[in-house]
Amino acid sequence: MHHAHTPGPRAPTRPHIGEGPVLAGVPHQDIHRIAGPWILPSDPEACRRARTVVRAVLADWALDHLTHTAELLVSELVGNALLHAEGPFHLTVESRTLLRCRVEDGSRQHPCRRTAALDDEHGRGLELVHLMSSDWGVDHTPLGKAVWFDLG
Template sequence: MHHAHPPGRPEAALPHIPVGPVLGGVPRQTGRTAGPWQLPCSPAACRRARVQVRAVLAEWNLQHHTHTAELLVSELVGNALIHADGPLHLTVEHRHTLRCRVEDCSRRLPLMRSAALDDENGRGLTLVHLMSDDWGVDHTSRGKAVWFELG
């Protein structure tokens, strides 16, 4: 696990993290897992991801995380659509914290930027950094998974 650095610093690119197992839709003994769901490689992916997160959080009685989780998942999916290739997958886990993961087929690590006041883009990972309790990236057999946690 790697803690992200504030935007604008040279080390804002996350280092490589060892490849771990790709999570499936089977709950582990210590928590719950929903997904992975394949998302379309289109703008509809953000909406579909929000719908899945909202449904899972309602089922798990974690509605207090819904607004933040929906926003941050949209940011991760939007970033993957812009910067990665191939299918996207969303997984939601709850153990001690809520963790949302967006997996893509790119090994290129996300980069936090400092957006100027009039920039249209470049704030997504800053939002994730500011609004989550933790976030990071895991390398997977297909690419990477960017995740965030909410306590």
């Protein structure tokens, strides 16, 4: 089920960031990898940079089979942030059982899925995220929100 999350007793908004595999802290749990956060520019270059980062991280983690979908969906989230939110923008990529990509921005306004008319130039991004991801949602952060999706 795809839904937006509200704050609750969850992991910190910005966990300790490390390069490569790190133990998640619970014995016998899967290896938890976190890369980022990367600061993205407040211009269209942000989408290209986000795709480049995702491609490189997934290659390093031997998750190449998720690359095309992850690139498309992260580009949609970054594009939405550029159109509808305020910076700074940050991208974080995590892998445990599922791959999670998070795009943080400085706006508290939640994105809305909608049905675009045939001739609309915008309005299809979150529908793609909804259809192509395992799950997606929105978390409040101290400075705004983080929109994320999972692939697995």
